[in-house]
Amino acid sequence: MRACRVALLCWIVCAAAFGQQSDEISWVRQDGTPGWRTGIPQEIRPPGRTPAPFLAPRWFAKFPDAKLKLASGGVFDFAAARGKIVLVDFWASWCGPCLKELPHLQRLHDTREARGLRAIAINADEEAPAASQAARRLGLSMPVAVNDPALYRTLGVHALPTLMIIDRQGRLRARWDGYRPGLEAEIAATVDRLLGSGDEGETRELASTLAGGGVLAARWARDLPGSADGVVGLPPGTAGGVRVVASAGGMLLSFDAAGEAVARRKSSGTLGRLLDFGTTGKGTREIVGFRPGGTSIGVVTLDSGQERTIDVPAPVLDVAVQNDAPGAARHLAAATVRGAALAAAEDTHAALLDGSHGVRSLASLPGRGILSLREDGSIAALDAAAASWPGAAPAASQLLVARDDGAALGPTTAVGAALGRFLPGSGRQLAVATYAGHVVLLDAATGGLLFDAVWADVRDLSAADLDGDGLDELLIASGRSVAALGATRDRVVSAAR
Numbered sequence: 001m002r003a004c005r006v007a008l009l010c011w012i013v014c015a016a017a018f019g020q021q022s023d024e025i026s027w028v029r030q031d032g033t034p035g036w037r038t039g040i041p042q043e044i045r046p047p048g049r050t051p052a053p054f055l056a057p058r059w060f061a062k063f064p065d066a067k068l069k070l071a072s073g074g075v076f077d078f079a080a081a082r083g084k085i086v087l088v089d090f091w092a093s094w095c096g097p098c099l100k101e102l103p104h105l106q107r108l109h110d111t112r113e114a115r116g117l118r119a120i121a122i123n124a125d126e127e128a129p130a131a132s133q134a135a136r137r138l139g140l141s142m143p144v145a146v147n148d149p150a151l152y153r154t155l156g157v158h159a160l161p162t163l164m165i166i167d168r169q170g171r172l173r174a175r176w177d178g179y180r181p182g183l184e185a186e187i188a189a190t191v192d193r194l195l196g197s198g199d200e201g202e203t204r205e206l207a208s209t210l211a212g213g214g215v216l217a218a219r220w221a222r223d224l225p226g227s228a229d230g231v232v233g234l235p236p237g238t239a240g241g242v243r244v245v246a247s248a249g250g251m252l253l254s255f256d257a258a259g260e261a262v263a264r265r266k267s268s269g270t271l272g273r274l275l276d277f278g279t280t281g282k283g284t285r286e287i288v289g290f291r292p293g294g295t296s297i298g299v300v301t302l303d304s305g306q307e308r309t310i311d312v313p314a315p316v317l318d319v320a321v322q323n324d325a326p327g328a329a330r331h332l333a334a335a336t337v338r339g340a341a342l343a344a345a346e347d348t349h350a351a352l353l354d355g356s357h358g359v360r361s362l363a364s365l366p367g368r369g370i371l372s373l374r375e376d377g378s379i380a381a382l383d384a385a386a387a388s389w390p391g392a393a394p395a396a397s398q399l400l401v402a403r404d405d406g407a408a409l410g411p412t413t414a415v416g417a418a419l420g421r422f423l424p425g426s427g428r429q430l431a432v433a434t435y436a437g438h439v440v441l442l443d444a445a446t447g448g449l450l451f452d453a454v455w456a457d458v459r460d461l462s463a464a465d466l467d468g469d470g471l472d473e474l475l476i477a478s479g480r481s482v483a484a485l486g487a488t489r490d491r492v493v494s495a496a497r
Contacts, residue, residue, distance in 0.1 A: 023413050023434045024394070027447060028379070029406040032389050036447030042436035044208075044454045051208035054453050056218030056483060058202040060171035062260055063164070064154055068120075068145035071128040071135065076120055076145050078170065085112075085194045086166040087119040087187070090147070090157050092126060093134035097179035098161040102138050104184035105163075108191060109142040115195050116168075122147050124160055163187060167194055206483055212441065212451030214488055215423065219466070219473060220259035221483040224248035227457075230274035230289060231477035233464025238285045239303035243466055244475060245287055246482040247271045252300065257466040259484065265305045270298035273460055277345065278323025278330050286345070288332060290319045297334065297343075297350070311349045314338035318398070320362035320370045333370045333382055335359045340372060340382060353382065361398035363407060371402045379407065400432065408432075408444075419444060420463035420472035423487045431474050433458040439476060 022042060027035030045051065063086075065079040078086065089105055091098035102121060109119040119142040123131035128146050135144045155164070158177070165174040165187075174190050176183060206221060226249015234243055240262050242254040252271060254263040271289030277299065279285050289298040294316050296309045314336035321332045330345040336352075340359040343350035361373040362382075369381045379389040379399075393409050400408040400417035408417065413435035422429045428444040439458055441451035455478055462475040466484060474485040 023411050023436065023438075025400070025408060025410045025414070025430070025432055025440075025442065025447070026394065026397075027406055027408055027444075028389070028393065030389060030404065035406060038442055038447040038449060040432070040434055040436075040438050040440050040452070042434070042438075044437055046210065049210040051210055051454065052213050053205045054207040054209045054218070055203040056206050056221040058204050059220065059222055059259065060167070060173055063166045063170050063172050064151060065170070066148060066151045068122065068148055068151070069128070071123065071131040071144045071146055076143050078166070081118050081166075082170055083168050084116050084118045085168065085191060087117060087191060088164040088166065089119070089121045090124050090152070090160060090162040091121055092124045092160055093130060095160040099138065101161050101163075101179050101184065102140060104187075106138070106140055106142055108188060112191060112195060117191060117195060119143075120145055124152065124157070165190055165194065206481070207439070207453040207455040210438075210452045210454060211449055215441070215451045216474065216485045217488040219484040219486050221481055222246075222253075222255065222259055222261070224253065224477075224480050224482060225251050227480060228459045228477035228482060229272040229291075230460040231462050231475045231482050232274035232276050232287055233462040233466070233473070233475050234276055234285065234287075235464070236468070242285075242302055243464060244462075244482065244484065245274060245302070246477055247274055247289055248477075248480065248482075252305075253482075254302065255482075263305070267300070268298055268307055268309070270294060270296050270309055271300070271307075273319070274462075275319065275321050275332075276323065277321050277332070280345070288319065288321060290316055290334070292316055292318070297332065299345075308348075310343050310347055312336055312341055313350065313352055314341075317360055318362045320364045322364060322370055333362055333372075335362050335372070342382065356382070363399040363402040365402045366404075368404070371399060371407060373397070373399045373409075401430065415458060416461035418461040418463040418474065420474070421470070422463070422472050422474055422485075423450070424471065431461050431463070433461050433476070441474070 022039035024039050026037045029035050068076045070076055105119055122145045124147050131144055161179055163176045167173045229247040231246045241256045242262050243257045244255040246253050252265050252267040256262050272291035275288045277286040277288045285302050287300050296311050298309055300307045312334050316334050316336055318335040323330045332343055334341045334350055339356035340353045341350035342353055358374040359372045360375055363371045365371045372382050373379055373393055377393040397409045398412055400410045401419040408430055414432055415435055416433040418431045430442045430444045433439045437454055437456055439453050439455040458478040460477040463472040466473045471487050476483050
């Protein structure tokens with residue numbers, strides 16, 4: 001029976017996706033009166049729209065900010081070398097290929113140093129006197145350092161020689177493990193390219209923009225170890241500097257505001273879509289994860305990685321959390337095929353609420369609990385003491401977001417939504433991702449279309465101000481990647497026509 005219900009839900013979503021030409025997003029006011037309505041086309045090439053590539057800077061890992069002891073005395077500080085191209089060579093005096101390669105690197109050092117190249121030869125396993133003596137025999141004038149075992153392990157050096165090139169921002173741009181004849185020409189060409197003016201031009205295409213080109217730009221994009229399931233943005237102050245968490249390929253991945261990886265852990269199968277569950281009484285932050293059709297909800301403590309589950313009495317349709325004040329009582333609600341179920345943060349089981357049959361969608365209402373949408377279209381807070389909103393929602397719809405003055409509704413083909421201040425100005429914008437593959441940004445006050453992009457295999461959206469400028473970044477989990485988008489203009493953006 002459970003499998004049949006889940007299959008029926010999937011059939012309804014697919015039927016809705018292919019049975020209409022646009023996905024309608026609407027706003028209903030708190031007094032029940034209808035607000036704006038906006039249709040999002042389902043075609044990936046709508047008539048009259050010319051797609052343009054939406055690009056992101058290609059990601060390169062940051063080289064550790066290490067300080068290495070020089071064999072001749074002193075220290076080489078990689079952080080102090082920012083603004084230079086740095087060529088790093090791990091070598092040893094007993095390594096024949098290393099002795100063939102080092103003279104070529106010395107020539108690069110001699111001929112390119114004036115243009116901004118710094119070369120350093122890091123001896124892998126010998127003491128300073130032996131490294132200095134070998135360097136003199138080879139005629140090396142470039143800095144020669146004694147290896148730091150921690151750096152050696154961090155970089156995963158398993159062969160000698162190992163060469164790496166670091167760009168002006170301290171990012172690892174190229175690596176060669178081992179030596180082969182002719183490699184010096186490839187290394188020289190890479191150095192020359194990075195010394196030139198085009199070292200920042202490498203990009204990757206994330207999507208195709210149909211409207212609002214130039215409104216948003218990609219801050220960063222990261223590859224994931226499998227198909228993305230969910231993403232959540234977190235406020236500053238989370239342990240370890242974690243600001244973004246994504247679930248993919250049975251892993252939970254944490255990133256800082258700049259997209260640098262902070263942690264990577266295996267996760268249970270319950271962690272699909274992600275939500276911020278706020279902080280415990282001890283100040284540690286938790287997130288929850290769920291999969292539609294599942295019968296449990298995962299809760300993860302981020303600083304320790306500890307994971308527990310809250311069992312749900314029927315297959316899950318939707319989940320919302322209440323986490324308004326740090327340290328205050330937190331709870332979550334699940335819309336299931338048997339009604340709504342409620343659990344406190346410390347519970348192991350969620351209990352069905354009396355009279356909640358027919359609840360199919362939920363949304364957190366900041367400071368006022370959790371809002372529910374029933375099959376008959378009625379909207380009400382799960383708190384029995386709260387009055388229902390008058391009016392009725394459209395058929396086959398779901399709650400996307402809610403706030404004091406109203407709620408956004410979308411079809412069951414909407415796969416994610418986030419409300420935030422993504423653009424300059426005093427207003428807010430609503431981001432919505434659809435099953436048809438569109439990511440749009442709407443003016444939350446008028447429903448005006450500000451941005452529309454065809455984004456393949458979108459799974460989830462979230463919002464967080466990552467750079468502290470007062471504007472939110474839009475986080476998109478799709479395919480095998482997660483990306484952070486931010487505003488590119490210093491003025492209020494008008495609705496696209």
